[in-house]
Amino acid sequence: MSLRPGELIIGDDNYTKFIGKVVHDGEEKKFGLIPRDYTKNPVGSYANSFLMRDVRDVPMVAMEEWPERIKERERTGSQMSQIRLKANGSGGPIPSLDQDGFGYCWAHSTTSALIMLRMMMGLPYVRLSAFAIASIIKNFADEGGWGAQSMDFVTSGFTRGGRKYLGVPSVEYWKEKGTDRSLATNDDVWKNALLHIVTEGFIDVEAAQYDRELSAQQVGSLVLQDIPVVCDYNWWSHSVCGIDLVDAYPDRSARDILRYGLRILNSWRDTWGELGTGVLKDNKAFPNGAVAPRAMKVSLA
Amino acid sequence: MAKSFRELFPGSQLAPVAPTPVEPTAPAEAAIPSQPGAAAATEPTPEYWRGFRAALMLVALIFGGYHVYTHGISLPNIPIIVPQSNVFGQPGFRVMVIYESQQGMPRSFNGEIRKYIESKKRPDDKQPAFLLVDKDSPYEADAEMWKKAASRPRKSEPWIVIGSDANGNYEGPLPATADELLTLLKKYGGA
Numbered sequence: 001m002s003l004r005p006g007e008l009i010i011g012d013d014n015y016t017k018f019i020g021k022v023v024h025d026g027e028e029k030k031f032g033l034i035p036r037d038y039t040k041n042p043v044g045s046y047a048n049s050f051l052m053r054d055v056r057d058v059p060m061v062a063m064e065e066w067p068e069r070i071k072e073r074e075r076t077g078s079q080m081s082q083i084r085l086k087a088n089g090s091g092g093p094i095p096s097l098d099q100d101g102f103g104y105c106w107a108h109s110t111t112s113a114l115i116m117l118r119m120m121m122g123l124p125y126v127r128l129s130a131f132a133i134a135s136i137i138k139n140f141a142d143e144g145g146w147g148a149q150s151m152d153f154v155t156s157g158f159t160r161g162g163r164k165y166l167g168v169p170s171v172e173y174w175k176e177k178g179t180d181r182s183l184a185t186n187d188d189v190w191k192n193a194l195l196h197i198v199t200e201g202f203i204d205v206e207a208a209q210y211d212r213e214l215s216a217q218q219v220g221s222l223v224l225q226d227i228p229v230v231c232d233y234n235w236w237s238h239s240v241c242g243i244d245l246v247d248a249y250p251d252r253s254a255r256d257i258l259r260y261g262l263r264i265l266n267s268w269r270d271t272w273g274e275l276g277t278g279v280l281k282d283n284k285a286f287p288n289g290a291v292a293p294r295a296m297k298v299s300l301a
Numbered sequence: 302m303a304k305s306f307r308e309l310f311p312g313s314q315l316a317p318v319a320p321t322p323v324e325p326t327a328p329a330e331a332a333i334p335s336q337p338g339a340a341a342a343t344e345p346t347p348e349y350w351r352g353f354r355a356a357l358m359l360v361a362l363i364f365g366g367y368h369v370y371t372h373g374i375s376l377p378n379i380p381i382i383v384p385q386s387n388v389f390g391q392p393g394f395r396v397m398v399i400y401e402s403q404q405g406m407p408r409s410f411n412g413e414i415r416k417y418i419e420s421k422k423r424p425d426d427k428q429p430a431f432l433l434v435d436k437d438s439p440y441e442a443d444a445e446m447w448k449k450a451a452s453r454p455r456k457s458e459p460w461i462v463i464g465s466d467a468n469g470n471y472e473g474p475l476p477a478t479a480d481e482l483l484t485l486l487k488k489y490g491g492a
Binding site for chain 2: 057059072073076077078079082083120121122123124195199200221222224225226227294295296297298299300301
């Protein structure tokens with residue numbers, strides 16, 4: 001079993017403790033994923049939408065190989081959660097992000113994914129500001145969104161007030177929980193943001209942002225190949241970053257998707273779970289909506 | 302009784318001349334008996350050795366000259382090594398992998414490989430120890446060194462570029478397994 005002793009695990013048997021009002025570290029935690037409003041956006045309302053979507057270029061790993069791959073990754077220290085432990089540039093762990101008390105999980109999941117992807121590329125650690133993305137998209141309102149929405153911001157950009165925004169700045173330029181409106185038009189901020197852009201991803205661009213999905217097999221295959229995944233969970237009203245595939249029930253068949261769990265990197269600080277991570281299993285493991293970055297601009301800063 | 306020559310030939314010029322009396326010489330000095338441990342009186346002198354060495358050198362010179370004359374001079378096969386400059390243009394052990402991100406990150410570049418390369422990084426080196434970069438990724442100005450390495454000719458992806466100061470450089474297809482990759486890296490980065 002690749003679950004670690006003392007690891008925080010959320011499954012079918014206990015997930016209700018993590019929805020609704022969740023208090024941790026003495027404060028109520030915020031989420032931020034908003035469900036699709038089918039009244040406003042009924043099925044088929046998005047141009048080119050169709051019921052079954054398939055992002056065809058995801059490199060698949062056969063499920064029969066998953067148990068062995070998980071073991072190999074754990075044995076060689078290759079899981080993203082393991083590499084993260086010494087990747088902050090000083091031999092220590094990259095800290096998790098902190099969204100509290102804003103409903104900006106949907107921007108933090110993408111930002112976490114970019115930090116993880118930079119880590120896997122070998123680039124130096126830079127703490128990026130999810131608040132910059134969310135503040136611009138929501139015009140400084142504390143509102144929910146979708147992971148795909150923030151991914152679009154760092155991939156193809158966003159226009160507001162005649163200005164095109166692209167990328168995500170570091171916290172040196174836009175502090176976390178910063179609400180200074182002047183930053184929206186600060187050229188230095190957005191020049192820095194251009195250093196951190198996604199150039200390629202596994203993104204179902206033909207679907208609306210709230211409908212962009214990756215199948216469970218695709219999500220599992222991607223994290224096995226060092227690609228972090230932005231994961232939206234409707235049961236949790238929350239968006240987080242998927243980083244490791246976990247063999248939660250080794251006695252089950254390798255082709256049984258319920259055998260596997262997903263270790264996620266949350267944005268509720270390092271005091272949550274194990275340094276900000278936990279494992280989702282059972283029917284709670286795989287996301288309802290997902291996108292994944294796979295290449296970024298090469299920038300040392 | 303036989304007669305002497307003089308009796309036979311009195312007054313002959315061939316007649317033997319009476320030997321002139323010879324003054325007695327001083328008797329030869331008696332040889333000094335050798336003392337125990339003393340050098341034998343027959344040991345070669347320094348002058349002897351000098352002459353011997355000179356003769357030996359002369360013989361060697363004559364023989365050597367004859368050998369060169371008949372066989373020519375053949376030098377041993379000593380390889381001439383011209384030190385290679387680090388392919389990255391900066392000192393330090395460094396690795397770059399250029400790959401197609403649509404295929405996922407290369408499986409052979411696992412946690413152990415990352416740990417090995419990081420262990421070779423000098424504390425004062427401001428550059429990353431390694432980068433894995435999609436073949437189409439753009440580069441910022443501060444990554445110019447890596448951009449140049451990625452623009453070098455390559456035949457396939459994933460492709461590895463290894464730079465070292467003491468052991469030369471390597472460029473070629475990325476080994477498919479972590480064991481093969483580690484063996485390759487150790488050739489340039491050391492044990």
